[in-house]
Amino acid sequence: MARNKVQFQKGLDMAEFQRLYGSEEQCHAALVTMRWPTGFICPKCTTSKYSFCTPKRLFQCSGCGLQTSVRAGTVFQKSKTPLTKWFLAMHLMTCSKNDISGM
Template sequence: MSINAVQFQAGLSMPEFFASYGTEAKCYRALYKWRWPQGFRCPVCAGRVRSRFKRGAAIYYQCSACRHQTSLIAGTMFEGTKLPLRTWMLALHLLTSTKTNMAALELMRHLGVNYKTAWRMKHKIMQVMAERESMRKLAGFVQIDDAYLGGERNGGKAGRGSENKQAFLIAVQTDATFTAPRFVVIEPVRSFDNTSLQDWIARRLAPECEVYTDGLACLRRLEDAGHAHTTLDTGGGRAATETAGVDSPQFNAS
């Protein structure tokens, strides 16, 4: 049986995590490097020279040029927190490395905080992730498929155009070999009409992508937007691996 390379890709084990982020000092240094990779930069005037001082237990930086005072966590998701950075880092690791969703109750047990705190931490992290991903544009090689998901009512039309389900576009950015997914966008759309598709393409695809679809008619808008568009013959639901005698990626966006 073949091994799924995505499922078996290397991750960050708990011993490795604690080796890198097991103390407050390690978490502080890591966050400093992420926020200011080229050294301190004033958020007001972009000045680089600063002084450092403490106010209670908190560390602050004052820009030597404009005198603005800031901290490492100011303007971040950690601003105003009373929790140690190592607790936040562990929450981030747990929520982003688990294959299935982690409940706030389980997060509470791992972090040693109360349920209300765990719930707020989880939802703040999820909100930040959603805001970050809302700006993502897929580039290079992209596979796109349509789907209808959800719905509690029985009856009505099945499949495409169902009035009981929400229309979604599912897009996967891969490498040139089509074996390593990079990013995924799963987004609801009003319908698969020209207006909805044009809006989605403008927001979600970088210029000049190489796009592969199963030939849904409305996806011809991809070509109008300047993207190379290859239609794969799925053979009535089974993905094709060859089109017109030329090797093509297996269509498996969904």
Template sequence: MTDFTIAEDFPRSEIEFDARFSNPDACYAYLFQLKWPDGFACQRCGHDQYWFSSRKLYICTSCQFQNSITAGTIMDSSKKPITYWFKAMWWFTTRKSGINAVNLKELLGFGSYGTAWTWLQKLRRCTIRDRREKLSGRVEVDEFFIGAARSGKRGRGAEGKTIVAVAVER
């Protein structure tokens, strides 16, 4: 299985995160570095010169192609500020107990539960690797049941519970 490591100084706390990504310019600069680590290159013609538009587009000076830093990402065509996306990603990846749509709606001040739910679905889809290898070596497996408390039988025989199985390669 491929090892995934963070190759940079990842914020260790929410305070560090906020200091680093509290404004849109910092977020866009971070995405620019990820997309073009060796400097801008137009995705259409490969030219390395651009001008930056007020709509946050990198426009090639050679072919006038509009390169978007968020194109092809879960943030593509979003009307919400990029800082909201970064904060949602931070909470999604660092909260031990996870985050649900109701929490995200309240934390970001969304007017719609549907928006928060859609964002979380997009984030969850990002955690699935296509063409992933089967688990091998030392694998730990566990199962548990989720569901509201109900009267009647408890534990494994309880009606209306959903079983969740989890496996991880160590």
């Protein structure tokens, strides 16, 4: 019987997960890379030039002035839960071989 490669792929242990996604900055950077793999692109005018407002983590388009965040338009939009908790929940849900609590 053939083995399913997806089912037997090596997972990410908790220590490695914490090293890669342990801080809000790391999770934000990972989300930026996932959303805009070639760099920021304005959703309104498709300009790639922007300025970044660090305290609120907002991207401001240099073309049209639109302010947006990496969360806008994703499942994380309007969530006040830190990305570290979202990433941990996604990690636990996808790596757990048993049931996990929704809490």
